Amino acid sequence: xxxxxxxxxxxxxxxxxxxxxxxxxxxxxxxxxxxxxxxxxxxxxxxxxxxxxxxxxxxxxxxxxxxxxxxxxxxxxxxxxxxxxxxxxxxxxxxxxxxxxxxxxxxxxxxxxxx
Amino acid sequence: xxxxxxxxxxxxxxxxxxxxxxxxxxxxxxxxxxxxxxxxxxxxxxxxxxxxxxxxxxxxxxxxxxxxxxxxxxxxxxxxxxxxxxxxxxxxxxxxxxxxxxxxxxxxxxxxxxxxx
Numbered sequence: 001x002x003x004x005x006x007x008x009x010x011x012x013x014x015x016x017x018x019x020x021x022x023x024x025x026x027x028x029x030x031x032x033x034x035x036x037x038x039x040x041x042x043x044x045x046x047x048x049x050x051x052x053x054x055x056x057x058x059x060x061x062x063x064x065x066x067x068x069x070x071x072x073x074x075x076x077x078x079x080x081x082x083x084x085x086x087x088x089x090x091x092x093x094x095x096x097x098x099x100x101x102x103x104x105x106x107x108x109x110x111x112x113x114x115x
Numbered sequence: 116x117x118x119x120x121x122x123x124x125x126x127x128x129x130x131x132x133x134x135x136x137x138x139x140x141x142x143x144x145x146x147x148x149x150x151x152x153x154x155x156x157x158x159x160x161x162x163x164x165x166x167x168x169x170x171x172x173x174x175x176x177x178x179x180x181x182x183x184x185x186x187x188x189x190x191x192x193x194x195x196x197x198x199x200x201x202x203x204x205x206x207x208x209x210x211x212x213x214x215x216x217x218x219x220x221x222x223x224x225x226x227x228x229x230x231x232x
Contacts (some may be wrong), residue, residue: 004157034220043119044158044205044223090157100171101209101219102148105157 002027004091006106014114015083021076021109023091030096033074034103035065039087047089050074061085083115119224121206127230128196136191136227140208146170147189148221149181150205158205164189165211193229201231 007022025031035047048059055067065076074091091106120139128134140147146165150158160173164183183189187208193200207221 006157036223043225044207046220046222049220092157100148100163100165100211101146101221102160102163102171102173103150103158103207103221104160105150107155107157 002031002093002095002104004093004104004106006089006091006109008109009107010110010112012112012114013081016080017113019076019078019081019085019111021089021091021111023074023076023106024072025074025091025093025104026072027093027095031093032096033065033067034092034094035059035063035074035076036090036092036105037087038090038108044090047076081111081113083113085111086113087111119206119208119222121204121224121227123227124225125228125230127232129232130196130198132196133192133194134196134229136193136204136206136229138189138191138206138208138224140187140189140206141222144208144210144222145187146209146211146219147183147187148207148209149189149191150207151175152203152205152226154202161191196231198231201229203228 003026005024033050036044037047050057050067058064090108092103122137148163149161152158163171167183178194180192203226205226206224209219209221
């Protein structure tokens, strides 16, 4: 069964700092990759997704992620964070040959941005 | 455009009881998935419903069951509640397209926080 690992459980940084969150998955086949964000008191929202093509994908709110197939990784980045980026971030995968679109999530990374 | 709505928002039950959680999908969506999110963990897939049938199931016991109605809304039922069932239960909806819908993004509701005493 596939699994998703997020390396950091908690990240604390100051405004304007750069953010990179690691995500690795274990699945031998082709996958669709997602990053979701959960702001305090809100529902999970899709930040960005990768299906195929350019491995560098751009999402909402200045986030981007890079798919490195050889490393089974899909790391999330933002060059300069804001206080409003305080949230929990989840990486998720769906095997491309899956019959449905069941998401397998990582454990999440809580990000706290200090003003 | 209504998003995914779940009810109730909070629920407190005792061990051994039964609970029913409800979900209305985003307008235009026909597929509903349920996830369990324990404190400090990522969501875990319970099952998915399409055309009123369970199509996929995660690693959850038979105490967890569900239903989808003709209007695409869905219920999650949990019997014989255990302390370990305390979690945030998330509903997600999407549009199924053809035989491979793995690229259809899922839209999540706010969840139902279930506490077992």
